[in-house]
Amino acid sequence: MSRSRFSLLILLRRGLMHRRTRSLAALFSLIVSAAVATALLTLYASLNQKLHQQFRAFGANIILTAPDGAALPPETLSTARAISGPESRIVPFAYAVAQTADGAPIVVAGTDFSAVRAVDRWWQVSHWPDAENLSADSTATAALIGTRAKNFLPGENFSLTYNGHALPLHAAGTVHTGGAEDSRVYLPLAAFTAWTSVPATTLEIQAPGSAAQVQRLLDRLRLALPGVEVHAVRQLVESEGRVVDRTRALMFYSLLLIALTVAICVLATLMASVLERRRDFAIMKALGSTQHQVSLLFLLEAILLALIGAVVGYFLGNLLAFLIGEWNFHTAILPLWQIAPQVLLLNLMVAILAGGVPMRILRAMKPATLLRGE
Amino acid sequence: MILETSLQSATPPDAVIELRDLTREYASRAGVVRALNAISLTVQRGEWIAIMGPSGSGKSTLVNILGCLDQPTAGTMRIAGTDVHQLSRQELDRFRAEKIGFIFQQFHLIPYLTAVENIMLAQYFHSMTDEPEALRALEHVGLADRAQHLPSQLSGGEQQRVCIARALINQPPILLADEPTGNLDAANQQIVQEHLRALHRAGRTIVMVTHDPEMAALADRVVELHHGRIAAERSAS
Structure with missing residues (x-):
């Protein structure tokens, strides 16, 4: 047999293009997730320095x-x-x-x-x-x-x-x-x-x-x-310490809460995207695909979206952090390259989780049932 | 007669499907529903059997179990000499790819793949894709010029022919057809019938679920199901 141009990547690309609206919604949610994570992590990391700068306006200590x-x-x-x-x-x-x-x-x-x-x-x-x-x-x-x-x-x-x-x-x-x-x-x-x-x-x-x-x-x-x-x-030194510590704590819990909310939204969107294709899953099973092959397909799709989302979201998040810095501290908050891997990891985790949960649901469903449209 | 001596020893030489006391139960709010009730059936190699019966008689359940898409609650099933119940999940996937070809009433083509790519998808899950071979399969069903069309650009009859080409691409010994002409007009029904006849002449084993007596008349044997049991079994001719 000769090799042909058909491959898993073509299947992946066609699937994403075919469900353009749903794919874009999933991509958008992953961009938002990465942008929020980038902005919050950048702000959190820069907060100390910016708040101390603000306190410098109160004069000598x-x-x-x-x-x-x-x-x-x-x-x-x-x-x-x-x-x-x-x-x-x-x-x-x-x-x-x-x-x-x-x-x-x-x-x-x-x-x-x-x-x-x-x-x-x-x-x-x-x-x-x-x-x-x-x-x-x-x-x-x-x-x-x-x-x-x-x-x-x-x-x-x-x-x-x-x-x-x-x-x-x-x-x-x-x-x-x-x-x-x-x-x-x-x-x-x-x-x-x-x-x-x-x-x-x-x-x-x-x-x-x-x-x-x-x-x-x-x-x-x-x-x-x-x-x-x-x-x-x-008064200045002690107030500064208290304010900085409390603001950092507040920022940390806000970051967690926002990240959790965004993650839930991303999960819901991606899960809907996977579950929407349960018939495709059943057809592939009927054609003899293994669970691993189907899982890989769904996982690759989630990873691809997560990667694109992380790259675009990272730049948007830095822009957001920059603007927040300008508006609130009147100084530029510059991109922190060291948080890029964290943002990428976070997006990948969300995407894999979002793809993994519906895959478990699909695995538990009988292809025969799905093909009957039940 | 063959059934009585089957599973304790070896599968009869020409039996490609052998079912013994096959039962399938579903749990429902109303209680346990028995879709198949201790069915025993043997299908010989190269035989074409039609399974008929009213809605809810267990026809589709039987085809799904034969296609290893569903599992029986009790009983045994041997296909091509293999006790399917003994296979692991992965082995079952492999077994399905090699031994079974499906023809669905709803065609079930992947909507974003072209006709030839839908066939290549079956090759991909079986072993390796081969575009020229997939194109030849389309040519056999008279769709060489529709290879690059998406399912939405094909008529129902054409989609069913792609489905047939896909079912046959990996040379499976058994073809399972669930109402293969159920969604087709008379002209396309005729074309699909011709393809199935040709496959039967070529020695392919076909198990077909149908409501249509005209389609059933093409088979060698008709098995009638009622309430999950074999109510009658007769020669189609």
């Missing part, structure tokens, strides 16, 4: 101060930077009380504006001081004025005096926080130090990571900086 309002040792900033790592942000603050032109006292602070901007994101600033905000004569230092500080108007030049040294300033913008910051004038730290000779007295550190990671950082800082008081912003 570690404060370093010198005892009794003294200046921090000169190496404090560089040591803190080295220990905290590149992902931490550090904002130095130095404070002095200056006088306005009419002799009124005013708290002046020197800081790093770019660091403040990144860490203290709740500050409502009309214009951050930069080169463009300098006055026309460019001798005035750009300053940020607390909304309750004085009646300095943005764009105006004014001067403050400290220990008899006057410093011309330019009101680049205003800051409103609802706190003590509203009554201060902020200058670049270098200009402040050159003017007052007062070094930084406080460092605010915004460190990423869980409560345990922040605690470990605190311990290392205390060890490395024995003369410095290292405090954790407890």
